[in-house]
Amino acid sequence: MKSLYKLINKGKFTNNILYFNRYYHTMVEKENQIKKILKEREYPETKKMLETMNKEEKIVVPKLNKKITSYGNRIRIVNLCNKDAELYIGKKITVAGWVKAIKIQGKGEYSFVDLNDGSGFGSLQVVVTKNIPNFEILSRQGVGACLKVHGTVVKPEGGKELVEMQVNSVEEGHYCEVLGESNPSEYPLHKSRPNLETLREMCHLRPRTNTISAVTRVRNSLAYATHQFFQQKGFLYIHTPIITSSDCEGAGQMFQVTTVLPPKDKELSKDVLKNNKINYDEEFFKKPSFLTVSGQLAVENFACGLSDVYTFGPTFRAEISHTTRHLAEFWMIEPEMCFADLYDDMECGESYLKYCLNWVLENNKDDLEFLNTQVEKGLIDRLRNVVETDFEKISYTECIEILKSAVEKDPKLFINEEEEKEKKKKEKEAKKEKKKLDKEKKEKGDNDDTKQEVEDVKKDEVKKSEKELMEEDKRCIYWGKDMASEHERYLTEVVFKKPIIVYNYPKEIKSFYMRENEDGKTVAAMDILVPKIGEIIGGSQREERHDVLLKKIADVGLDKDSYWWYLDLRKYGSVPHCGFGLGFERLVMMATGIENIKDVIPYPRYHKHAEF
Numbered sequence: 001m002k003s004l005y006k007l008i009n010k011g012k013f014t015n016n017i018l019y020f021n022r023y024y025h026t027m028v029e030k031e032n033q034i035k036k037i038l039k040e041r042e043y044p045e046t047k048k049m050l051e052t053m054n055k056e057e058k059i060v061v062p063k064l065n066k067k068i069t070s071y072g073n074r075i076r077i078v079n080l081c082n083k084d085a086e087l088y089i090g091k092k093i094t095v096a097g098w099v100k101a102i103k104i105q106g107k108g109e110y111s112f113v114d115l116n117d118g119s120g121f122g123s124l125q126v127v128v129t130k131n132i133p134n135f136e137i138l139s140r141q142g143v144g145a146c147l148k149v150h151g152t153v154v155k156p157e158g159g160k161e162l163v164e165m166q167v168n169s170v171e172e173g174h175y176c177e178v179l180g181e182s183n184p185s186e187y188p189l190h191k192s193r194p195n196l197e198t199l200r201e202m203c204h205l206r207p208r209t210n211t212i213s214a215v216t217r218v219r220n221s222l223a224y225a226t227h228q229f230f231q232q233k234g235f236l237y238i239h240t241p242i243i244t245s246s247d248c249e250g251a252g253q254m255f256q257v258t259t260v261l262p263p264k265d266k267e268l269s270k271d272v273l274k275n276n277k278i279n280y281d282e283e284f285f286k287k288p289s290f291l292t293v294s295g296q297l298a299v300e301n302f303a304c305g306l307s308d309v310y311t312f313g314p315t316f317r318a319e320i321s322h323t324t325r326h327l328a329e330f331w332m333i334e335p336e337m338c339f340a341d342l343y344d345d346m347e348c349g350e351s352y353l354k355y356c357l358n359w360v361l362e363n364n365k366d367d368l369e370f371l372n373t374q375v376e377k378g379l380i381d382r383l384r385n386v387v388e389t390d391f392e393k394i395s396y397t398e399c400i401e402i403l404k405s406a407v408e409k410d411p412k413l414f415i416n417e418e419e420e421k422e423k424k425k426k427e428k429e430a431k432k433e434k435k436k437l438d439k440e441k442k443e444k445g446d447n448d449d450t451k452q453e454v455e456d457v458k459k460d461e462v463k464k465s466e467k468e469l470m471e472e473d474k475r476c477i478y479w480g481k482d483m484a485s486e487h488e489r490y491l492t493e494v495v496f497k498k499p500i501i502v503y504n505y506p507k508e509i510k511s512f513y514m515r516e517n518e519d520g521k522t523v524a525a526m527d528i529l530v531p532k533i534g535e536i537i538g539g540s541q542r543e544e545r546h547d548v549l550l551k552k553i554a555d556v557g558l559d560k561d562s563y564w565w566y567l568d569l570r571k572y573g574s575v576p577h578c579g580f581g582l583g584f585e586r587l588v589m590m591a592t593g594i595e596n597i598k599d600v601i602p603y604p605r606y607h608k609h610a611e612f
Helices: 004-009 016-040 045-057 135-139 196-202 210-232 296-306 342-363 365-374 379-388 396-409 417-444 448-472 485-495 546-555 560-571 584-592
Strands: 092-105 110-116 124-129 146-154 164-167 175-180 289-291 308-316 329-338 392-395 500-506 522-530 534-541 577-583
Touching: 092 124, 110 135, 110 146, 124 135, 124 146, 135 175, 210 308, 210 342, 210 365, 210 584, 296 308, 296 329, 296 560, 296 577, 329 342, 329 584, 342 365, 342 379, 342 500, 342 522, 342 534, 342 577, 342 584, 365 379, 392 396, 396 485, 396 500, 485 500, 485 522, 485 534, 522 577, 534 584, 546 560, 577 584
Parallel strands: 124 164, 392 500
Antiparallel strands: 092 110, 092 146, 110 124, 146 164, 146 175, 308 329, 329 577, 500 522, 522 534, 534 577
């Protein structure tokens, strides 16, 4: 079967598709000119001077020392599992944590306990002898029990452990306190190793597993590194609102915030409705309000007065999606820079990614080694490749050209056999249903007008199905199509084998606030695509021209009155500025090798799931 992109090129489809393809051929030469200018770009003398001045303050990823003690007069177990552990030999200390494994040995004379407090990947082996009080209580415990023990650190005879703790002398003050019991026959994580999907149903216990605890520590490091990077660059951290009346993306998939709905099993108040519509005079904010999908528009206000700012907070989208890349609640990092353009945006995004990944490579070695073994083989090498390689900069038009060429050479590229089977099944069911409807209409004896209406509907359905097929067909490549994750991963994993920065997208597939280029067809937008994930950063130079922005808001059907303050920024001291957004959970996926976004956030929120 011929792919749809060939039919497009032969003129089988009309409207925007033909328009995009005619324009595509004129874009190649222009994009080559833009790329040449980008490579030959000269920095102003002032910038050269500033770069020289900043050399002494070059950002270096610090190696953090693990904190030894904690509240409760205890030593963190991570300090007894690294190369400095031998410093504690011969010393009496207190540790506490949860049992990872427990065995009664020597005909009930002593017990081996693996104890972990979450401070690191490794566990401390504790040997408790029978003469210690509470030994009988300890012997009844299983995985998950919480202990606090005081004993002497010794070098073990044989074994892989650097040190172990012996709790064997009441005279020396040794003790083992069972702070929380755990019945071995009931504890859900005891007998088997649940997969990550099963663990989502017990989010309250999954932090005790090796995988989730490692992911959580890496997530913590990435958050810390985020603040370190921007603070060292001189950015100010801005808290943007969670409740808003503006739709940043124009997507309309937002959670509405309301105070007029009654509690469960209570009737709706008559004052709430006015002419069968919601009476917003009864609402708390007196107007429709929503959970924000982005802090970008709000943080732009502060950028246009403080120059370099960033926000890092929760965002929400009411999109019914069950993919491995989407959540209803997620965290976004959004820097905004004034007096900067698209190239500066690319530079900042690349530097930020490298800094964060370098941070975890330096400070989460044990966790990454575990994830490298148990989750993704080659994880550490992949991260090092990102950190040590210059990102390839390539225009959207060049990407389309590469993908079209690849599809022509490989007839199986981007074809998912399972998806194709499901698609054929749906098509078969649709044909069966259509046949049934046609038979019913024939039996009813429709008049000529009705028949004409039916024919018109059929034409519309065919037209619509062609459009949908073109969007769904991963092999249907044309200028103006939004690249799917399969395309993004192909470019990064097969073609370039490293991260790439794609710039100058068609304006029809990008947001209204992105600056329109001089060609009138593209916007100064950029996406950073990385192996395994695809898009991880989306950014742009912002539209700073008042008249152009006003027209764009009208073109996408947004209410300009809701954006009066955003337009004011373009009336009073407008400034060229740029920024980007990064979904924090995707960064955690990239750094850990975890394939489902629901496993890198403490409490995943998605369609039909808001437990815990």
